[in-house]
Amino acid sequence: MTWSVHCSQCGRVYDDDAVRFRCDCGGVLDLLFEPHFDPGTVAGRPHDLWRYREALPVGRDVVTMGGGCTPLLTVAFHTATLLVKQEQLFPTGSYKDRGAALLISHLHELGVRRVVEDSSGNAGCAVAAYAARAGIACDIYVPADTSPAKTAQIEAYGATLHRIPGPREETAEAALEAATTCAYASHVYSPWFLQGTKTFAYEIAEQLGWTVPDTLVLPAGNGTLLLGAFIGFEEMRWAGIVDQMPRLIAVQAAACAPLADAFAKGMERPAEVHATHTAAEGIAIAAPARGAQVLAAVRATGGSFLAVSEQEIAASLKECCLGGWFIEPTSAAVIAGACRYAETAAPGETIVTAFTGHGLKAAAKIAEILTQR
Ligand SMILES: *Cc1c(COP(=O)(O)O)cnc(C)c1O
Ligand SMILES: [Zn+2]
Numbered sequence: 423m424t425w426s427v428h429c430s431q432c433g434r435v436y437d438d439d440a441v442r443f444r445c446d447c448g449g450v451l452d453l454l455f456e457p458h459f460d461p462g463t464v465a466g467r468p469h470d471l472w473r474y475r476e477a478l479p480v481g482r483d484v485v486t487m488g489g490g491c492t493p494l495l496t497v498a499f500h501t502a503t504l505l506v507k508q509e510q511l512f513p514t515g516s517y518k519d520r521g522a523a524l525l526i527s528h529l530h531e532l533g534v535r536r537v538v539e540d541s542s543g544n545a546g547c548a549v550a551a552y553a554a555r556a557g558i559a560c561d562i563y564v565p566a567d568t569s570p571a572k573t574a575q576i577e578a579y580g581a582t583l584h585r586i587p588g589p590r591e592e593t594a595e596a597a598l599e600a601a602t603t604c605a606y607a608s609h610v611y612s613p614w615f616l617q618g619t620k621t622f623a624y625e626i627a628e629q630l631g632w633t634v635p636d637t638l639v640l641p642a643g644n645g646t647l648l649l650g651a652f653i654g655f656e657e658m659r660w661a662g663i664v665d666q667m668p669r670l671i672a673v674q675a676a677a678c679a680p681l682a683d684a685f686a687k688g689m690e691r692p693a694e695v696h697a698t699h700t701a702a703e704g705i706a707i708a709a710p711a712r713g714a715q716v717l718a719a720v721r722a723t724g725g726s727f728l729a730v731s732e733q734e735i736a737a738s739l740k741e742c743c744l745g746g747w748f749i750e751p752t753s754a755a756v757i758a759g760a761c762r763y764a765e766t767a768a769p770g771e772t773i774v775t776a777f778t779g780h781g782l783k784a785a786a787k788i789a790e791i792l793t794q795r
Contacts, residue, residue: 424455424456425453425455427452427454428451429447429449429450429451429452430445430449430450430451430715431445431447431448431449432445432447432449434446434447438532440529440605440606441605443601443608443611443612444611450611450711451612451613453613453616455617456657456660457476457477457657457661458476458661459474459657459661459663460476461628461632463476464628470488470489470491471491471523471625473490473491474621474624477624477654477657478524478618478621479528479614479617480528483527485523485526485527485555486523486527486555487513487519487523487551487552488513489512489513489520490512490519490520490621490625492507492508492512492625494507494508494630495508499745499761501765502761502764502765503764504639504773504774505772506774506776507777508776508777509622509776509778509779510749510750510753510777510780512548514544514547514548514551515544515547515575515779515780516544516547516548516704516778517619517778517779518545518547518548518549518609519548520618520619520621520650521545521614521616521617521618522545522548522549522607522615523552524617524618525549525552525607525612525614525615526553526607527552528614529558529614530558532605534558534605535558535559536558536559536561537553537558537559537604537605538560538561538562538597538600538601538605538607539561539562539563539606539608539609540562540593540597540598540608541563541564541609542564542565542568542643542707543572543783544704544783545609545646546562546563546581547576547579547783548609549581549607550562550575550581551579554579554581559582560579560580560581560607561581561584561597561600562581562582562583562584563584563586563593563594563596563597563600564576564584564586564593565586565587565588565593566585566586569784569787571782571783571786572784590708591708591709610644610646610710610711611711615646615650616650616653617650619654620651620653620657622650622651622776623651623652623655623658624658626774627658627663627664630772633664634658634664634665634666634667635773636668636767636771636772637668637670637671637763637771637772637773637774638671638774638775639671639673639763639773639774639775640670640671640775641672641673641705641756641778642672642681642682642705642710642716643704643706643707643710644707644710645672645681645710645713645715645716645719647778648670648716649716649719651668652667652670652719652722652723655667667722668723668774669724669725670719670720670725671720671725671726671727671728671759671760672716672725672728673728673755673759673760674727674728674729674730675701675705675706675729675732675735675755676729676730676732677697677698677699677700677702677732678695678697678700678705678706678707678708679727679729680693680694680695680710680713681693681717681727682728682729683695685720685721685726685727689717690714691717692709692710692713692714692717695708700732700735701732701735701736701751701755701787701791702730702751702754703751703784704752704779705752728759734755734762735754735755736751736791738754738757738758739754739788739791739792742754742777743781743792747777748780748782749779749780749781750778750779750781750783750784750788751784751787751788751791752778753777753778756775756776756778760775
């Protein structure tokens with residue numbers, strides 16, 4: 423299996439020592455890897471994300487809890503009918519399991535004994551869980567106002583939790599400082615995380631009979647699911663498995679929309695924004711490190727950005743819950759965006775979106791939002 427790590431900005435190639443997380447020029451690192459994957463081989467394999475193992479740059483001794491192959495269900499909302507991938511069903515309660523499974527498998531292969539990660543919650547839960555499975559010690563940095571269910575979950579896995587006051591950026595800085603001496607298992611910087619989230623694309627293609635939906639509506643905070651999906655569909659197109667790319671529609675909260683703003687202004691990098699509070703804590707990222715890549719991916723597919731209001735998020739959350747879908751407020755923001763997009767879609771357009779995280783992660787917050795309405 424051959425792969426290399428290179429800078430997305432200047433192209434410089436690096437050995438992967440698990441400690442370096444970006445190029446000396448400041449650029450984020452990408453993984454160059456050309457999979458040799460044949461859809462004909464997956465029949466009969468277990469229904470988890472490792473059924474696409476020839477497309478994944480790790481060996482056979484993987485760290486797994488059997489996650490993956492989440493159902494792709496038709497869900498009727500009052501304004502639209504969408505295909506919704508049930509990512510809240512992963513062992514840690516969000517799609518972050520995909521990235522953490524790959525990243526921790528890779529670090530385990532390298533013999534790493536200790537990792538650091540920072541997260542607004544779910545990535546920390548996933549990294550802590552897979553590190554626990556692998557017997558890797560783990561320090562997780564979170565903003566002080568992270569949902570109690572998420573911090574409890576992180577600590578339950580045996581990780582050391584560090585609550586950092588102030589804006590999200592302070593948390594990232596504290597983690598960076600800690601990561602100068604051990605592996606930085608960053609869902610944002612590590613290109614291995616995206617090798618995991620790309621299985622989202624492989625699953626959708628298989629579930630649609632190795633075809634591509636017209637449109638994918640996905641969250642864009644740091645864009646870890648969106649970029650993974652983009653990589654996955656591109657690989658399948660290069661390999662001739664599918665013949666086109668889905669249009670990518672990226673959803674942000676209007677309260678924190680540096681990418682939607684940049685897209686509207688024709689900029690290539692995230693816009694500077696004054697973020698205000700949003701119920702969609704999972705996508706409240708004011709300065710996304712891979713923002714330029716997210717903008718480029720959306721443009722390359724002829725897609726666009728949507729920014730949803732707090733009222734839309736609350737209304738969507740209520741509709742989902744009353745329909746039996748207990749999902750995080752962040753996930754409701756994505757569904758609000760998908761329903762808004764669907765109003766402008768062509769008749770018969772196949773639109774795939776996701777329930778990204780489980781409501782049990784934020785039960786108190788959900789109760790608060792629903793009683794305010
Ligand atoms: C992480 C997360 C998102 C957004 O992912 P980004 O990588 O920041 O775009 C959306 N929903 C949930 C539940 C998440 O945990
Ligand atoms: Zn560089």
